[in-house]
């Protein structure tokens with residue numbers, strides 16, 4: 001059996017090796033290493049794929065979030081509502097910009113931000129909501145956009161885990177994840193669904209005005225060259241990464257399909273357990289399975305993880321500590337009763353290997369290994 005990995009990037013590369021090698025070599029020989037034609041081409045291909053007017057490539061998904069927030073002209077102390085159950089980058093940038101993050105609980109089925117909790121958290125100071133399309137499935141965007149419109153709040157979709165997912169509104173309109181809010185952001189970190197071979201990220205918007213501001217922010221706040229209109233940063237996607245991403249973007253839907261097949265296999269196996277919740281697939285959103293996460297009624301996660309580790313099956317706990325309880329992001333304003341779901345999830349979830357290169361033999365072995373643990377405990 002091939003060695004099981006959380007993500008097998010080498011096997012994936014081997015399938016597209018001639019194209020990738022050629023693309024990298026072409027960039028090296030072109031000397032257009034930064035903002036070259038490959039970056040422009042990738043930008044427009046991603047615009048087409050997402051059906052969004054503007055894509056602004058940048059250096060990573062964290063910068064993408066920071067630039068998005070900078071573009072909204074918020075003031076110190078303005079409140080940004082986001083989910084308690086996500087990777088820390090989402091909330092980190094809020095604090096860096098001296099805005100107040102307001103963390104809220106999630107839905108128990110999808111683990112995505114709870115609409116009820118958002119509603120409760122809105123105050124006159126709320127200026128933005130950052131839903132995260134966690135583990136590859138869209139948050140309830142229809143309800144979020146309605147709330148945002150009603151209260152005049154901006155929406156930034158953190159789409160680092162959800163690229164390629166498609167959302168269907170109740171009137172039947174479809175939209176790609178990341179293209180529905182005022183701004184969408186993503187990460188091309190190698191292990192993401194659309195990953196490059198280093199760091200990378202992008203920002204999406206349908207607003208010409210926001211696009212112009214964000215293009216300037218990622219480039220030191222410049223409008224005209226050497227005329228700095230605002231405070232900016234230096235955040236660029238390099239040409240080699242863009243060339244790689246152009247090739248992988250063409251594979252993205254097939255990659256999602258491969259991940260879905262893995263999820264189907266796991267779903268079928270774990271359906272026999274009443275005490276395990278397999279990922280809930282909502283009808284409004286397709287699922288691109290950035291992670292495959294099981295939720296147990298009760299679980300000693302670290303014992304299961306260690307047991308699997310001994311059998312050379314990697315497994316991860318996303319996430320072991322809710323953000324509101326993290327030293328860096330906690331606040332005395334929080335009330336533990338408001339985080340019933342995230343407090344429970346952090347103690348009962350475990351994510352199994354899922355990627356585009358898994359075979360039956362590996363999947364069967366993983367399922368049997370979990371079964372063995374359950375029989376012994």
Ligand SMILES: *Cc1c(COP(=O)(O)O)cnc(C)c1O
Nearest residue numbers: 060061062087089090160187189
């Ligand atoms: C990975 C990730 C980010 C950060 O992306 P980087 O490219 O690593 O900076 C932000 N938000 C979420 C939800 C992520 O999973």
